[in-house]
Amino acid sequence: MDKKLLIDLQKVPHHVAIIMDGNGRWAKSKGMNRIFGHRNALTAVRESVEAASQVGVEAITLYAFSTENWKRPKMEIDALMSLLINSLKKELPDFMKNGVKVNSIGCIESLPYKAQKVLNDVISETKNNTKIILTFALSYGSREEIVNAVKNISKKVVNKELDLEKIDENTINNHLYTFNLPYVDLMIRTSGEQRISNFLLWQMAYAELYFTDILWPDFRQEHFYDAIIEYQNRERRFGKTSEQLTE
Ligand code: IPE
Ligand code: IPE
Ligand code: MG
Numbered sequence: 001m002d003k004k005l006l007i008d009l010q011k012v013p014h015h016v017a018i019i020m021d022g023n024g025r026w027a028k029s030k031g032m033n034r035i036f037g038h039r040n041a042l043t044a045v046r047e048s049v050e051a052a053s054q055v056g057v058e059a060i061t062l063y064a065f066s067t068e069n070w071k072r073p074k075m076e077i078d079a080l081m082s083l084l085i086n087s088l089k090k091e092l093p094d095f096m097k098n099g100v101k102v103n104s105i106g107c108i109e110s111l112p113y114k115a116q117k118v119l120n121d122v123i124s125e126t127k128n129n130t131k132i133i134l135t136f137a138l139s140y141g142s143r144e145e146i147v148n149a150v151k152n153i154s155k156k157v158v159n160k161e162l163d164l165e166k167i168d169e170n171t172i173n174n175h176l177y178t179f180n181l182p183y184v185d186l187m188i189r190t191s192g193e194q195r196i197s198n199f200l201l202w203q204m205a206y207a208e209l210y211f212t213d214i215l216w217p218d219f220r221q222e223h224f225y226d227a228i229i230e231y232q233n234r235e236r237r238f239g240k241t242s243e244q245l246t247e
Pocket of ligand 3 (some may be wrong): 022
């Protein structure tokens with residue numbers, strides 16, 4: 001049974017965010033080291049982007065490295081950074097072929113120079129692609145993002161570029177890394193953990209949350225579609241009553 005056929009193409013989430021978790025446990029279950037898990041994560045990335053693109057999701061955001069992940073052993077961080085560099089290079093032809101526009105959020109300046117360079121190259125090469133926006137959250141932390149936004153807004157107020165009374169939700173949104181993305185409709189986290197881990201707090205304020213026990217390296221198109229189907233079966237009330245929605 002092709003799960004894609006069960007999806008209502010009129011009700012597809014605009015923006016799907018994924019916490020790609022469980023690489024370490026996946027590797028451990030195979031008697032391998034954590035890095036082996038990270039190395040086997042790329043298929044899941046490809047399958048998710050492909051699946052999203054096929055049903056018309058406009059934006060997919062992948063949590064690849066958090067501000068907290070800098071606390072991991074240096075060897076693991078180094079391996080993650082080289083994987084990022086190599087994978088971006090390797091995937092560029094497919095991004096071009098599939099109309100994928102690459103974007104990034106997070107404190108990109110804190111990444112190793114080589115990673116910044118490859119990332120900027122890929123972003124620039126893919127900037128005119130229009131099928132789907134693929135955002136990598138790298139050295140990303142939602143609290144840090146909000147602190148930066150507050151600082152930048154405050155500067156504008158101090159410099160009289162912005163009137164304090166005019167600050168509203170759009171002002172905040174326009175000062176986040178995600179200013180050019182729609183709010184998150186669906187957040188998927190793999191590996192059974194049920195937490196947000198400092199990911200897109202503001203942007204997820206009204207997202208549907210979907211947790212699956214599948215470990216990230218095993219995540220495939222059918223699992224992505226399971227999440228979309230579940231999302232479509234939820235009633236998004238946004239504070240209203242169920243009756244109001246059917247009126
Ligand atoms: C997710 O897998 C990848 C990153 C956080 C970079 P983990 O490395 O967190 O895997 P587990 O949670 O230890 O299994
Ligand atoms: C969240 O996963 C970050 C990424 C997937 C990049 P973690 O594995 O780092 O999160 P915690 O530590 O379980 O909250
Ligand atoms: Mg983890």
